[in-house]
Amino acid sequence: MPARDAKRRLPARKPQPASTQPAHGGARRTAEGLTSGRILRPSIKFLPEDVRDHNRSLVLQTLYGASPQSRADIARLTRLTRVTVSDLVAGLITEGFVIEIGQREDSRPGKPATLLDINRGAFQIVGLDLSDDATLRGAVLDLSGTILERHQVPLGGSTGAEATAKVIALAEGLVDRTTRPILGMGVGSPGVVNLAGVVLSAPNLGWSNEPLQESLATRFGIPVIVGNDARAAVLAEHSFGVGQGDMMLVKVGHGVGSGLLLNGSLLFGSRGAAGEIGHVVVGTQGGAECACGKFGCLETWLAAPRLHARIAAARAFDERRPAPVVAEPILREAGRYLGIALAPVVAALNLSEIVLSGPGDLLAGPLVEAVSQTIRDRTMAEIHGDLTLRMSTLGDDIVIRGAAVMVLSGQLGVS
Numbered sequence: 001m002p003a004r005d006a007k008r009r010l011p012a013r014k015p016q017p018a019s020t021q022p023a024h025g026g027a028r029r030t031a032e033g034l035t036s037g038r039i040l041r042p043s044i045k046f047l048p049e050d051v052r053d054h055n056r057s058l059v060l061q062t063l064y065g066a067s068p069q070s071r072a073d074i075a076r077l078t079r080l081t082r083v084t085v086s087d088l089v090a091g092l093i094t095e096g097f098v099i100e101i102g103q104r105e106d107s108r109p110g111k112p113a114t115l116l117d118i119n120r121g122a123f124q125i126v127g128l129d130l131s132d133d134a135t136l137r138g139a140v141l142d143l144s145g146t147i148l149e150r151h152q153v154p155l156g157g158s159t160g161a162e163a164t165a166k167v168i169a170l171a172e173g174l175v176d177r178t179t180r181p182i183l184g185m186g187v188g189s190p191g192v193v194n195l196a197g198v199v200l201s202a203p204n205l206g207w208s209n210e211p212l213q214e215s216l217a218t219r220f221g222i223p224v225i226v227g228n229d230a231r232a233a234v235l236a237e238h239s240f241g242v243g244q245g246d247m248m249l250v251k252v253g254h255g256v257g258s259g260l261l262l263n264g265s266l267l268f269g270s271r272g273a274a275g276e277i278g279h280v281v282v283g284t285q286g287g288a289e290c291a292c293g294k295f296g297c298l299e300t301w302l303a304a305p306r307l308h309a310r311i312a313a314a315r316a317f318d319e320r321r322p323a324p325v326v327a328e329p330i331l332r333e334a335g336r337y338l339g340i341a342l343a344p345v346v347a348a349l350n351l352s353e354i355v356l357s358g359p360g361d362l363l364a365g366p367l368v369e370a371v372s373q374t375i376r377d378r379t380m381a382e383i384h385g386d387l388t389l390r391m392s393t394l395g396d397d398i399v400i401r402g403a404a405v406m407v408l409s410g411q412l413g414v415s
């Protein structure tokens with residue numbers, strides 16, 4: 001039950017050193033950092049002591065979504081009283097999250113209103129993407145989600161403790177590159193990640209029950225949120241792309257995973273594995289053997305290394321015809337299998353949008369067309385006919401930016 005899961009909180013963090021930890025009141029966090037965003041709905045029952053944090057997030061979200069605004073604008077938009085807004089804004093200015101940026105030039109009589117904005121350059125966020133099988137990547141971002149600095153560490157086939165050491169080396173390189181106080185560190189990891197940021201299982205990195213969030217938080221003394229990479233990606237699409245509130249993002253890379261936003265809430269599932277569709281067997285006609293031991297898992301049809309290998313083999317066999325012509329039936333077949341896997345999900349959840357993220361040479365074109373056709377063939381047009389299927393516009397940085405959303409959401413309640 002996602003609703004129940006979403007109410008669970010991350011464990012209390014250790015006290016943070018004053019130099020790196022912003023001295024704010026600390027919005028309540030749920031898994032992967034989500035709190036009461038404007039669109040990402042609060043899944044929390046607010047106790048009286050939470051009200052101030054909630055209102056503080058409302059003020060920040062109002063400014064984050066559309067700034068500059070005056071105190072009176074914010075009061076009108078949030079339906080908080082002017083006194084409450086002034087009080088909260090005063091606190092946020094002291095903490096360094098909000099700045100006054102001048103006065104509104106208007107012709108209305110009386111004193112011109114002072115305009116406020118989020119102090120987007122005052123803090124920085126460290127975002128890590130562990131989803132690539134060859135390179136661990138990361139970036140330093142400002143509060144708008146703009147990438148300021150990049151760093152990467154080759155994975156070199158490392159697994160287990162060696163892989164963890166390389167993640168820490170990457171994080172260290174990024175922390176060294178920051179030039180402002182760090183709001184927090186977000187990490188998008190492959191595999192199943194529970195609500196406490198423990199990677200329960202990530203076969204490619206050789207991790208099982210890896211307490212990554214705790215290791216990084218202890219090592220760096222800053223707030224850290226570790227979540228699944230596809231869930232990070234769906235958050236990025238929602239905040240920085242053009243995503244809607246009922247959306248599934250299917251991430252194709254070394255494996256296949258997905259993140260689901262329903263009614264603006266991120267789904268976690270009972271074991272933190274919502275969206276893990278890669279090892280669902282598709283069809284009844286066998287298929288290739290999967291790393292998990294089954295035959296015909298979605299990953300065996302769709303994972304990027306498998307598709308590249310099949311296309312290369314077909315081209316070696318048929319050198320006369322142009323490469324795209326040789327690749328087309330392979331990509332169409334992969335798209336059809338993805339469509340077969342997605343149709344019941346679309347029907348069960350009445351999704352409005354499916355977004356594909358991954359290598360454009362594989363996904364855009366015949367593959368996405370076949371997904372669309374297959375879903376249309378297998379669902380009721382009058383209910384699901386307006387489903388949008390498209391490629392993500394965020395490219396290779398989608399997980400890094402999603403990791404930043406986890407931090408923004410967890411620390412400030414904005415998204």
Ligand SMILES: [Zn+2]
Nearest residue numbers: 279290292297
């Ligand atoms: Zn499998």
